Amino acid sequence: MSSKQQRYEALVQAFHKDIYRYAYWLCHDSSISQDLVQETFLRAWKSLDSLKDVNAAKSWLITILRRENARRFERKQFDLVDMDDVPLADDTSMDAEAAMEQQLIRRQIQMLAPEYREPLLMQVIGGYSGDEIAAALGLNKNTVMTRLFRARNQLKEALENSSELRRQGNG
Amino acid sequence: MDDLEFRRRLIAEPYDNDDDVKAATQGDNKRQQFAQEMQALDDKIASALNVDVPEDLANQLLLRQRFSEHQQRSEKRKWVFAMAASVTLVVTATFALWPKPHANLADYALAHVYHEPDTMLHLDENANLQQVNAKLAGYGAHISQASGRIFYANHCDFKGKRSLHMVMEQNGQRVTVFVVPHVDSFDDTPAEFADGHYHGQFYRHGQQGVVIIGNDSEVVESTSKTLADSIEWQSI
Structure with missing residues (x-):
């Protein structure tokens, strides 16, 4: 096996899950996500020689993924699938309350405006720092930090409201 | 760092490890508790983002790459073959058409x-x-x-x-x-x-x-x- 092949396989094993998840939160559709991941890794294979720094591999893949996603919108706007129709994570290990909470967070993440959601994806899935997000999105760091704040704040408030509601319901 | 700034920073980046954030947290129970809450929220967000990945996705990715590599190679082969054929044609035509002395x-x-x-x-x-x-x-x-x-x-x-x-x-x-x-x-x-x-x-x-x-x-x-x-x- 060529060393390029080995590098590629290592790349797939190490990052395909995170890249798939990132794709999923960009388009909320499993099969489109799989297509995006396929295109992303195929492009990665073709330009694997340009990846010099192993530590940059994940953000390199995310960059490719985001470009592929943008191309998808140039080609055609797919219909978004409603989250409720899509089987999500296996929640069997969670208790009912935690599962409900997770479902709520997911719905809230999906409802976030894209400009809030994407910095959050970069931070949590991609492991980017604020500066890296700013560089990737072409924004200044203050804007990025504000968006991250608003994104998380929305999620936080939604969770607080729901537990408030539950308390009231229970009371 | 005032409370508002502290909260903004931790909500934006719950695992912020900058020295000034650390200093602002130290010795302040309320702030420590807030930081822990935000980190707990972030863990929930991270686990919510962890949707299931199709089981055989990695294999599909490798398969697709092998396939495209094979295709590329056979296209390259086709190209080489076409080049060889065209060179052969040119050489043959040159020999056939070149005005050469008549035979012995x-x-x-x-x-x-x-x-x-x-x-x-x-x-x-x-x-x-x-x-x-x-x-x-x-x-x-x-x-x-x-x-x-x-x-x-x-x-x-x-x-x-x-x-x-x-x-x-x-x-x-x-x-x-x-x-x-x-x-x-x-x-x-x-x-x-x-x-x-x-x-x-x-x-x-x-x-x-x-x-x-x-x-x-x-x-x-x-x-x-x-x-x-x-x-x-x-x-x-």
């Missing part, structure tokens, strides 16, 4: 004799020396005397060159004599040649060449001598 005069003369077998067997036009010399004049040659009968003397096409094709009698046998102008346009021709059936000699006088072909090498030799004695050349 001896081979051509033999082929000519085989092509007109009648001339060496029974064709008899009973030409006289005068007729022969009239034709030879065009090639700057003149024969003073013939050693025997002249069965045939006609212009013929010698690979695009007008030449004189004669069949003479020598020692009672038929001998073919070609007088060919501009022999330089042919490949080098050996002075003597033979195949299983015929013997031949070639000599040249300036640009003109004489090819003698007969069944017997001695007859060819004596024809050559006779001609050498009787033929006179003028420049044309």
Whole structure:
């Protein structure tokens, strides 16, 4: 096996899950996500020689993924699938309350405006720092930090409201 | 760092490890608790983002890459094959169309004799020396005397060159004599040649060449001598 092949396989094993998840939160559709991941890794294979720094591999893949996603919108706007129709994570290990909470967070993440959601994806899935997000999105760091704040704040408030509601319901 | 700034920073980045955030947290229970809450929220967000990944996605990715690699390689192969074919075509066409010297005069003369077998067997036009010399004049040659009968003397096409094709009698046998102008346009021709059936000699006088072909090498030799004695050349 060529060393390029080995590098590629290592790349797939190490990052395909995170890249798939990132794709999923960009388009909320499993099969489109799989297509995006396929295109992303195929492009990665073709330009694997340009990846010099192993530590940059994940953000390199995310960059490719985001470009592929943008191309998808140039080609055609797919219909978004409603989250409720899509089987999500296996929640069997969670208790009912935690599962409900997770479902709520997911719905809230999906409802976030894209400009809030994407910095959050970069931070949590991609492991980017604020500066890296700013560089990737072409924004200044203050804007990025504000968006991250608003994104998380929305999620936080939604969770607080729901537990408030539950308390009231229970009371 | 005031409370508002502290909260903004931790909500934006719950795992912010900057020194000023650490310093702002230290010794402040409320802030520590807030930081822990935000980190707990972030863990929930992270686990919410961890949607299930199709089980065989990694395999599909590897399969797709192998497939495309294979396709690319076979396209490359196709391309190489096309290049090879086109080079072959060009080389072949070059060889076929390149204006090259005609084949060896001896081979051509033999082929000519085989092509007109009648001339060496029974064709008899009973030409006289005068007729022969009239034709030879065009090639700057003149024969003073013939050693025997002249069965045939006609212009013929010698690979695009007008030449004189004669069949003479020598020692009672038929001998073919070609007088060919501009022999330089042919490949080098050996002075003597033979195949299983015929013997031949070639000599040249300036640009003109004489090819003698007969069944017997001695007859060819004596024809050559006779001609050498009787033929006179003028420049044309």
